[in-house]
Amino acid sequence: MTPAADAPNAIEVRDLTKVYRVFQKREGLAASLKSLFRREYKTVTAVGGVSFSIRQGEMVAFLGPNGAGKTTTLKLLSGLIYPTSGTATVLGFTPWQRAIAYRRRFSLVMGQKNQLWWDLPAQESFRLHEAIYHIEPDAFQRRLDELTDLLEVRKLVNQPVRELSLGERMRMELIAALLHSPDLLLLDEPTIGLDVVSQRKVQEFLKHYQRERQITVLLTSHYMKDVEALCDRAVIINQGLIQHDGPLATIVGRFSQTKIIELQFTSELPASAELERFGTVFDIKSPRLKLRIPRGEVALTLSALLSRYEIEDVS
Numbered sequence: 508m509t510p511a512a513d514a515p516n517a518i519e520v521r522d523l524t525k526v527y528r529v530f531q532k533r534e535g536l537a538a539s540l541k542s543l544f545r546r547e548y549k550t551v552t553a554v555g556g557v558s559f560s561i562r563q564g565e566m567v568a569f570l571g572p573n574g575a576g577k578t579t580t581l582k583l584l585s586g587l588i589y590p591t592s593g594t595a596t597v598l599g600f601t602p603w604q605r606a607i608a609y610r611r612r613f614s615l616v617m618g619q620k621n622q623l624w625w626d627l628p629a630q631e632s633f634r635l636h637e638a639i640y641h642i643e644p645d646a647f648q649r650r651l652d653e654l655t656d657l658l659e660v661r662k663l664v665n666q667p668v669r670e671l672s673l674g675e676r677m678r679m680e681l682i683a684a685l686l687h688s689p690d691l692l693l694l695d696e697p698t699i700g701l702d703v704v705s706q707r708k709v710q711e712f713l714k715h716y717q718r719e720r721q722i723t724v725l726l727t728s729h730y731m732k733d734v735e736a737l738c739d740r741a742v743i744i745n746q747g748l749i750q751h752d753g754p755l756a757t758i759v760g761r762f763s764q765t766k767i768i769e770l771q772f773t774s775e776l777p778a779s780a781e782l783e784r785f786g787t788v789f790d791i792k793s794p795r796l797k798l799r800i801p802r803g804e805v806a807l808t809l810s811a812l813l814s815r816y817e818i819e820d821v822s
Contacts, residue, residue: 516596517691517723518561518584523593525554525579525747553579555747556593563690566717566724568738568755576747577727578617581693584725585615598690611640614684618696621676622683623668629679630664633686640687647686654682658712674705681712692717694726698733710736766802768809771795773817785812794819 531547554576561567571577582588584595586602586609595602600609616622623632637647655661658678668676677697684692697713698706714737717724728734734741734755741758743751751758772794779788779796785808786800800808812818 514562514564516560517563517565517598518559518725519594519596520560520580520584521558521594522556523554523558523580523583523595524552524556524591525576525583525588526591527551527553552747554583554590554744557744557747557749559742559749559752561723561725563723564721565740566726566738568734568741569725569727569744570734570741571727571744571750575744577744578695580744581615581695581725581727585613585693586610587615611687612689613691613693614687614689615693616680616684616695616697618677618699621668621680623676623679625669626667628665629660629668629671629682632668632679632683633664636683636686642687650686650688651682654685657715658682659708672705674701674708677701677705677709678712681709685716688720690722692722692724694724694728696728697726698728698730706730706732713737765799766805767797767799768805769795769797769820769822770812770818771820773819777816 527550528548529551531549533541533547557576557580569577569580579588583590584597584602586605589603598609598612600606600612602609623629624635633647633651636642637644642650651664652661655664658681660675660678660682663671663675663679668679671679681697694713698709701709710733713724716722717737724737726733726737739755740753741751741755742749743758774794776791776793776796779791782788782796782798786798788796788798790797798808809821813821
């Protein structure tokens with residue numbers, strides 16, 4: 508969802524850098540013995556001077572390959588680690604100062620790490636969150652009822668977490684993260700490993716909750732369906748550097764090697780086999796079809812098609 512143009516920034520990041528000093532282990536017995544007295548280190552730049560801002564009420568995708576710096580950036584914004592240099596202001600706070608007031612206003616959900624007690628029912632973990640965040644009992648019960656209904660897990664809250672499916676556990680994780688009504692939600696691969704049905708339920712819930720509450724969401728995901736379903740804007744990071752920041756729709760134009768064109772023919776469709784020499788034919792709904800062609804051959808292909816066939820419309 509796109510917030511108002513004059514909405515203040517929830518997140519402002521300027522030249523944020525995180526460099527790790529990593530021990531270099533050498534192979535062989537002699538090298539191992541030598542390292543006991545003289546260790547060799549190398550520096551690894553996880554985040555290399557990134558800058559971006561996110562407005563309040565905006566839902567933004569934070570994309571990149573494994574090791575690009577996505578999770579490190581989320582850890583910096585949540586105050587779990589300190590930066591090497593640079594600044595970040597989140598909801599008016601400096602995250603790594605770890606002010607109690609700030610910790611009450613955001614949540615971090617990591618798809619590969621659990622915050623729920625494995626051997627206890629989720630309800631017990633929710634009660635712990637109630638105490639940690641000093642949630643009033645009436646407000647706690649009201650939010651719990653709302654969230655368990657929206658995520659369709661009310662009947663499962665008294666079941667040990669270890670007995671839940673992966674999709675059910677992730678929905679419980681989201682409930683725990685939202686019980687204190689945060690203004691900012693940081694999501695790191697929330698649908699990783701989930702089946703298609705569970706992915707869709709999480710997507711639908713996040714879309715509904717963000718629209719209703721107008722919270723700010725920063726989402727990392729390798730599933731483009733997550734991104735396309737939830738976000739209008741994407742920030743792409745690679746090797747610790749921002750490569751793209753803008754509307755999600757422009758990513759296809761910048762990074763895709765193919766382009767899809769839709770053709771409407773004046774009369775009957777030509778045989779698919781005949782059109783296959785121009786590209787991949789799909790989504791045939793006579794008299795229309797779609798054709799996937801190499802991006803660099805668009806002009807040449809269209810010229811050939813228009814000269815050979817009676818085409819009424821191209822999009």
